Amino acid sequence: MKLFFIRPYLHFTKSQRLGLFTLISLIVVLQAILWYQPLWYVPEPLPKEARVWLQDTASERLVHTYKPYPIKPFNPNFITEYKAFRWGMSVASYQRLQAFRAQGKFVNSTREFQEVTQVPDTILKKMAPYFKFPAWVNSFKKSKTQRFMLAEAVQKKIVKKDINAATAEDLILVRGIGPVLSERILKYRVALGAFVAMSQLQEVYGLKEEVYETLLEHFAVVQPPVLEKIKINDATIKELGAFPYFRYPVSRNIVAYRSMNGPIRFEDLTNVKGISVEKIKIIALYL
Structure with a gap:
């Protein structure tokens, strides 16, 4: 195939050929200079004073940039694995602390921290100044003797009243008991004839557990009450x-058992359907 159509572009005059040769030669020379420069170019060394100055200024910048941050107080119960490593704790010590915390427990003193983790005294001496426990831990660091004396003093101040002699006004003074709840307690006492045990208050509708615990601090069955006994074999x-313990259909079951087996004895109460086995001892006091 003849390339006659590009032939006009390949035809150069003598002056054009001379110009192209000169340009190509110049490019090759410049590339050779740039390529071989590291072999023959050696920069002059800096004076000693300049090198010292550069080293000093570089070290100053490094210190200024990476100055150490102050150590802040922390709660050792929430120490991270990385922080434990930085303090020098061993893996075994850290794992002991994690196992202790997995039980829902907390270390509340430096001594307890060492007992749990078994860290050496040298490491504890570094860590202890930065321990920060909650405020309530510090406020309750009293000896057992002090707490016992305080509890005894409070107990002496509260003179318990007889629950069977309490009035509505007496009951309302207890936190958590209002007019409605006090009226229920008194009505239940009338229905029973008297309370023979403080646990019977838990049977009052609407009485919360925390209110019941408060009642135990202020009231008690001071004297055994005089009860009008129920004639279970004649009623x-x-x-x-x-x-209250023999509401229908329990009363119907009692009469049915009595008619089929004769007079009911104390040990027969467990055979009557509907009678609470847990309350038999209390029920027997009314019979």
Whole structure:
């Protein structure tokens, strides 16, 4: 195939050929100079004074940039693995602390921290000044003797009243008891005839556990009450049903058992359907 169509572009005059040769030669020379310069160019060394000055200024910048940060107080219960490593704790010590914390427990003193983790005294001496425990831990660091004396003094101040002689006004003074709840307690006492145990207050509808615990601090069954005994072998279904523990259909079951097996004895109460086995001892006091 003849390339006659590009032939006009390949035809140069003598002056053009001379110019191209000169340009190519110049480019090759410049490239050779740039390529071989590191072999023959050696920079002059800096004076000693200049080198010392550069080293000093570089070290000053380094110190200024990477100055150490102050160590802040921390709660050792929440120490991280990285921070434990920085303080010098061993892996075993850190794992002991984590196992202790997994039980839902907390270390509340430097001594307890060492007992749990078994860290050496040298490491504890470095860490202890930065321990920061919650404020409530520090406020309750009293000896057992002091706490016992305080509890004894508080107990002496509270004179417990007889729950069977308490009035609505007495009950309302207890935190958590209002007019409605005090009226329920008094009505339940009337239905029973009297309280023979403080645990019977838990049977009052709407009485919360924390309020019951507060009642135990202010009231008690001071004297055994004089009860009007229920004649379980003679009472009718209606008479038995008036007793809170023998509400219908328990009263019906009692009469049915009595008619089929004869007079009921104390040990027979467990055979009557509906009677609470847990309360048999209390029920027996009313019979």
